[in-house]
Amino acid sequence: xxxxxxxxxxxxxGFDANRLARLDAHFARYVDDGRLAGWQIVVARDxxxxxxxVYGQRDAEAGLPVEPDTQWRxxxxxxxxxxxxxMMLWEEGHFELTDPISRWLPEFxxxxxxxxxxxxxxxxxxxVEPIRVWHLLTHTSGLTYGFLQTSVVDALYRQAGYDIxxxxxxxxxxxCKDWAGLPLLFQPGTAWGYGVSTDVLGRLVELxxxxxxxxxxxxxxxxxLGMTDTCWSVEPGSDRLAALYVPGPDGRATxxxxxxxxxxxPPAMASGGGGLISTAADYHRFLHLLLQGGTFQRQRxxxxxxxxxxxxxxxxxxVDLDALQTGGFAETTFEGVGFGLGFAVVRDPVPARxxxxxxxxxxxxxxxxxxxVDPVERLTVALYTQLLPSSTHPLRPQLRQLVYSALTx
Numbered sequence: 001x002x003x004x005x006x007x008x009x010x011x012x013x014g015f016d017a018n019r020l021a022r023l024d025a026h027f028a029r030y031v032d033d034g035r036l037a038g039w040q041i042v043v044a045r046d047x048x049x050x051x052x053x054v055y056g057q058r059d060a061e062a063g064l065p066v067e068p069d070t071q072w073r074x075x076x077x078x079x080x081x082x083x084x085x086x087m088m089l090w091e092e093g094h095f096e097l098t099d100p101i102s103r104w105l106p107e108f109x110x111x112x113x114x115x116x117x118x119x120x121x122x123x124x125x126x127x128v129e130p131i132r133v134w135h136l137l138t139h140t141s142g143l144t145y146g147f148l149q150t151s152v153v154d155a156l157y158r159q160a161g162y163d164i165x166x167x168x169x170x171x172x173x174x175x176c177k178d179w180a181g182l183p184l185l186f187q188p189g190t191a192w193g194y195g196v197s198t199d200v201l202g203r204l205v206e207l208x209x210x211x212x213x214x215x216x217x218x219x220x221x222x223x224x225l226g227m228t229d230t231c232w233s234v235e236p237g238s239d240r241l242a243a244l245y246v247p248g249p250d251g252r253a254t255x256x257x258x259x260x261x262x263x264x265x266p267p268a269m270a271s272g273g274g275g276l277i278s279t280a281a282d283y284h285r286f287l288h289l290l291l292q293g294g295t296f297q298r299q300r301x302x303x304x305x306x307x308x309x310x311x312x313x314x315x316x317x318x319v320d321l322d323a324l325q326t327g328g329f330a331e332t333t334f335e336g337v338g339f340g341l342g343f344a345v346v347r348d349p350v351p352a353r354x355x356x357x358x359x360x361x362x363x364x365x366x367x368x369x370x371x372x373v374d375p376v377e378r379l380t381v382a383l384y385t386q387l388l389p390s391s392t393h394p395l396r397p398q399l400r401q402l403v404y405s406a407l408t409x
Contacts (some may be wrong), residue, residue: 001227002069002229002279002281002282003067003068003069003281004042004049004052004279004280004281004284005049005052005068005070006049006050006051006052007044007049007050008045008048008049008050009047009050010050010051010275010406011048011408012050013045013048014045014405014407014408014409015043015045015050015051015407015408016406016407016408018160019188019402019405019406020043020050020051020403020404020406022405022406023041023043023051023053023399023402023403023406024041024053024055025083026398027039027041027055027395027401028055028056030393030395031055031056031057033252034250034251034252034253035247035251035252035253035387035392035393036056036245036253036368036385036386036387036393037056037057037058037059037060037242037243037245037253037381037385037386037387038054038055038057038058038060038065038066038070038242038385038386039054039055039056039057039066039208039384039385040053040054040055040068040070040072040280040383040384041053041381041382041383041384042280042284042380042381042382042386043282043379043380043381043398043403044287044288044379044380044381045377045378045379045380046291046378047288047291047292047380048186049284052068052280054066054067054070057395058070058240058241058242058243058386059239059243060243060245060253060255061243061255062239062243064239064271066242067240068238068280068281069229069277069279069281070146070240070241070242070279070280070281071124071229071234071238071240071241071242071277071279072241072242072259072277072278072280072367072369072384072385072386073241073242073244073277073365073367073369073386074276074277074278074283074365074367074369074384075274075365075366075367075369076153076273076274076363076364076365076366077274077276077283077363077364077369077370077371078198078271078272078273078274078275078276078365079198079272079273079274079315079342079363080286080290080342080343080363081217081221081272081276081286081303082198082201082202082205082213082217082272082273082342083137083201083310083342083343084221084290084301084302084342085202085205085213085216085217085220085221085272086133086137086201086204086205086208086271087302087306087310087341087342088220088301088302089205089209090304090306091207091302091303093369094208094209095133095135095204095208097132097133097134097137097341098132098134098150099131099132099133100131100132100135101130101131101132101135101136101200101204102130102131103369104204104207104208105176105180105200105203105204105207107177107180107181108130108131108176108180109130109242110126111126111127111130111131111142111180111184111188112124112125112126112127112184113125113126113127113142113183113184113185113186113187114151114152114183114184114185114186117152118152119152119156119159120156122152122153122156122183124183126186127142127184127188127244128186129187129188129189130188130238131143131184131188132188132189133204134314134341135188135189135197136197136198136200136201137197137198137201137310137314137340137341137342138192138314138315138339138341139192139193139194139195139197139339140188140189140190140191140192140193140315140316140324141184141185141188141193141195141197141200142184142185142186142188142191142193143179143185143193143195143196143197143200144157144185144193144194144196145157145162145186145194145195145196146158146160146162146163146164147163147164148194148195150310151185152230153182153183153184153185154386156182156183157179157182160178160181160182161178161384162175162179162196164258165259165261166267166268166269166271168268169268170204170268170269171268171269172202172203172213172220172269172270172272173201173203174269175196175199175269176199176203179196179200181267183199183379185326188324189316190324191317191324191325191326192315192321192324192325192326192339193325193326196273197273198272198273198342199269199271199272199273199274199315201272202270202271202272202273203272205272212270213270213272214232215372220301221286221301222282224296224299224301225282225285225286225289225296225301226282226285227278227283227285227286228282229278229279229281229282230276230278230279230282230283231276231277232266232270232271232275232277232278233263233264233266233267233277233279234263234264234266234277235264236265237264238264239363241263241264241277242385242386243255243260243386244256244257244259244260244346244367244386244388245255245386245387245388246283246387246388246389246407247387247392253387256388259359259388263277271344271380274365274366279384280384283371283382284380284382287371287373287380287382288380289301289302290307290361290373291373291375291378291380291382293307293308294306294307309341309360310313310340310341310342310343311340311341311343311345311373311375312338312340312345313338313339313340313345313347314338314339314340314341315338315339318338319338320334320335320336320337320338320347320351321334321337321338321339321344322334322335322336322337333351333352335351335352336348336349336350336351336352337352337397340361342363343361343362343363344361344362344363345359345360345361346358346359346360346361346362352397354401355396355400355401355404356372356374356400357374358376359374359375359376360372360374360375360376361373364390364396365390366388366389366390367385367386367387367388367390368383368385368386368387368388368392368395369382369383369384369390369394370382370383370390370395370399371383373399377407379403381399381400381403383395383399384394
């Protein structure tokens with residue numbers, strides 16, 4: 001089991017201890033008034049933990065508190081792990097970022113793009129540009145998610161059995177064939193749309209490596225980093241996993257086992273886009289790897305320049321993500337933010353009205369988890385909680401306000 005302890009006094013890490021303590025007081029109110037069941041926060045500088053706190057219940061109904069080794073569904077915080085896996089293989093020469101994915105997944109060779117019409121009678125046109133590997137990494141492929149429920153293409157995904165959970169019994173290979181048979185939301189490379197791109201990337205990792213995604217991630221990332229509590233499912237009856245909640249009619253967190261129970265069974269499809277369960281201690285090791293330029297405890301998993309390349313804005317024309325966004329992912333406006341190879345990247349913090357250094361990269365998960373890495377301030381921050389959807393409360397911008405206002409150097 002893994003827990004995470006404070007390693008350096010806040011003052012030694014360049015923080016005002018009293019201001020850093022505001023984190024706990026602020027987010028405790030979310031639990032005290034019932035909006036969240038519980039949470040865990042980790043703030044580190046130069047890889048050393050300066051603040052580590054827990055509050056509330058991992059399972060309110062069972063009366064089980066959040067503990068330092070609580071396991072959390074990190075959902076889309078899986079995407080950076082899969083992106084790192086892919087780029088490890090890129091460093092080995094298995095593919096070029098400009099390669100069409102149909103080279104390995106021929107089902108995508110004749111992709112079509114939605115133009116107009118209903119879910120019952122969609123009108124499509126041929127894709128003028130093939131989906132390339134970099135389109136998957138940047139979410140500019142035209143693939144989408146059924147659970148967004150904002151477009152005709154989303155509805156087609158749901159009709160095919162892909163909603164907030166994947167089609168029963170479908171493995172990653174079958175899912176890719178199913179998605180390839182559905183129209184794209186837009187022409188590849190012309191817009192940004194959140195979707196199953198990283199899941200398709202996970203399938204490519206399997207084909208490039210000759211290993212299942214679970215095997216490759218475990219052998220090449222989790223084991224070298226000592227991420228022993230990170231997995232795609234937990235043992236039935238395990239009580240370390242935080243329960244899942246949604247906001248009820250009164251705004252209070254209400255248990256949501258309809259989706260939550262899926263974590264207790266090995267998945268037919270190991271989702272590279274949203275399937276991992278992890279702990280704060282484990283994911284801190286992954287964030288430390290990124291901050292340190294691809295090394296961890298003298299092991300090099302990824303090149304420093306590769307991480308630098310991944311965390312630049314790769315959107316066409318270097319524009320903000322906000323200018324290209326389509327498909328209804330409306331958790332934030334993304335003003336002043338670009339997108340790299342697996343991460344959102346801050347270009348200018350002013351338009352979003354929340355401070356972070358230019359060059360900061362980040363992402364979050366559907367159950368309101370979040371992380372960021374700030375190379376300028378040598379800072380990693382992560383929030384773990386258990387509420388769907390992540391747009392329910394402004395936890396992420398508030399976390400930034402509180403952390404950055406506590407820096408003193």
